Amino acid sequence: MPFDPLAAPLDLTRTPVSVAPQNMSTGTRVIGWQDLLPVHVSSETPFADMRPFLRDAMRIHVEWRTSTPREREDMALFERHEAALTLLSMHQVDVDGLMRERRNIIAQNGKARRAPNQNILGQSIRLAGYVVPLAFEEKKVTEFLFVPVAGACVHTPTPPPNQIVHVDYPKGVAFSSIFEAFWIEGELNAEDTRRDVVFFDGAANIEAQYSLKAKTVEVYNSW
Template sequence: MRFATTTACVLALGFSTTAFAAEPTVIEWNALIPEVEPYENPFADLDQSDIRSLAKLLRLESLLEDKEDPQIRAEATELRAGLTERGLDVDGLFAQRLVVMENRIKAARSPNPEIVGQSVRLPGYILPLEFKGEEAVEFLLVPTVGACIHTPPPDANQIVHVTYPKGIKVDGMFEPIWIAGQMQSEFATENLYMVDGTTEVEITYQMSADLVEPYK
């Protein structure tokens, strides 16, 4: 289960300070994602065989940077020639690869400036970090049930690190909750301890929650 991602109600309010003073505004998870400037992704138009060949060539040429090997050099030269014959600008694609990677990282980690500093109410699922007795006083909020457990962690800007000194009793990680408070942004990493090991999770958002309660 994933919570819906419509932001029309959020945008309609315009995030005015006055509106939030009375009551937190309900938002959904895609409101945490900033608008990203469009960029060229030439790999979207390539077939999988060309992508695999480019990846192999990049790996071979990376090996040659560390140590010259005639066999690897011959294989890399042949592979590059074949890609060039098919009309691919190999060096241009390698350069654009770095641009694509940089933009994907930016899209995954950047906060939405329209959300930061606003008082919001957000539903999600709890991943406990610290307990006081039987109650969680520090946890991660994620948009999908089982995130970081059965699936890879969501993007950093799809995780909120929550502190709540009052504590909330955790009956399980599959029951949704609401959090409410002022959303802040500070990029961080957190080690999440699971039965099968430790996962390092990147986090964009922080909240010292005013209220945490079961989802109804």
């Protein structure tokens, strides 16, 4: 499939094929970008074990704490919050302690959502995506960031770290555009790296949670 610079970039954010291509190495698994996300069950509040009426009161308190000054001018919200605080105080609920625990859980969940998927590490994978060049040798790209969206980090917002793969490919691949799709193949590993990406109107320091020493890099074909 020759690259058409005028065609709209392909959406590769989901697994692009349902069967393995014929030239893929034995034992290699075709994955999609969603497979790089960690398996995580979110728990955003520490209120789950509270009695229902106290849990509802804590939710009203959270609503108040996260409201804007303008929203707090609503007398109905003010009165509901005052009643909730009275109820929580009567039952000796540690409101401030629960709020601190809630903030910690939210922070931990945010960190976990950016982490690598431990279940896929060490596997030989084949993944379709786009190249953000980092290093060239004789007009070939030998080091790059691999991303799910054409132009990511340059023309579109940077994906989360667990949606970026730092790739070394000493053999080098001919490269003509950040909108040209490729397959990469190799063993996927966790490696928290930061690299500077330079483009025409500035630069950005990009974090990647995965690394891969590519066995092959080929122009994308959907078979």
